[in-house]
Amino acid sequence: MLPKSRLKQIAQLSQKKFRDQTGCFVVEGHKSVHDFFEQGWEWTELLSTEPQDSLPTTVVSTAEMIRMTQFKTASPMLGVFKKRKPIALPTNESVLVLDQISDPGNLGTILRQASWFGIQHVLCSEQSVDCYNSKVVQASMGGMARVYCHYGNLVAFLSGTQLPVFGAGLSGKSIYEAEVKGPAVYAFGSESHGFRKEVASTIQQWITIPAKETDSVESLNIASASAIVLSHCYAGN
């Protein structure tokens, strides 16, 4: 059993300001909690409704889980983990850059892709959705536990990097013709507004995923586009 005050504090971690104040965030679900634990993330609470062999959890009631959960349905396992201290971005490894991404499901999906394709670093602009948001953590399916999600000034990074900078847009060189060798930076604009002007001006080469027909939908979802670009330009070569 947890003190009521602690239950309330954990529930409040659904809000970014409390995550920022405490430096902690919540992970829900058996698989995700194991992922963060096994990847060596520091934790303050590991809680479950049944005793566990695989994790040193404290047993709490389902009613307590319901008080803490950030989802419609409480999971039988919940962990409170500490946010990681920021580290420097690498200079010679591929980086995925996201300008003002706002949808937590999209960011989580992209972190999952980054992990799948072995990209260790994702850089989001400062106004992007918080990667410690529980919907990001959930959608990443362990990706958030494995990939460094940085926040920072995109223009400073993109104009300073020694790596080639590819930007995904509605026009540019077809990805089926683009040649990418070695580490590179892959940049994507926001779901609704694309790139901000100052960020767009740092793109060295525009790449695009050509539509097959003229009367198609106007664009692909950002996470569909990133999947295709990473697969074609990064994994496929």
Added chain:
Amino acid sequence: MLPKSRLKQIAQLSQKKFRDQTGCFVVEGHKSVHDFFEQGWEWTELLSTEPQDSLPTTVVSTAEMIRMTQFKTASPMLGVFKKRKPIALPTNESVLVLDQISDPGNLGTILRQASWFGIQHVLCSEQSVDCYNSKVVQASMGGMARVYCHYGNLVAFLSGTQLPVFGAGLSGKSIYEAEVKGPAVYAFGSESHGFRKEVASTIQQWITIPAKETDSVESLNIASASAIVLSHCYAGN
């Protein structure tokens, strides 16, 4: 102004049983309503909070929109459209097959991809999420207006088709080595359970998107996988 009884009927179209009873569904948002209208879908109501030049809408109040919306925030435009009558699946065009897909966002995203890559037909197993669900319509961003979404017996279709049948799985031939020419059937299992056994037995060739590292996440999201498979195997050749 609409009669209260009609407002209620439209609001009830959030439930599949009412969509099935009436043969109607709701589309919300300026862009999506235009998409269905311009693609020639029959409609019973086109409603907006302001008079429109581009569509023959009836003006309703924001309060009425709030009563009808299926989302947290009501849009200034809403249309009630008629579901399409089922048509036969083509015999010599590419088809995307989804076994028990359950997440409306995923189905919508896949319909958007299908439209982008010029695939006109998506076949879902009967237990899949309803494509007339408003979250599917929204996530498809016009894809649902352009692509035929069929429901039917996958085993019957997959074992009867003359086209090559590729199934996406965690093992199989790497998509970077698979050679696909001409129309084909691309099949994907459900988000959490993969393919049902009887469906898996009809797959002619398993294809896979290889992970770059052994300690990556366990899998890709189904809509990420479909984006990559369609791009590599279908659009890229």
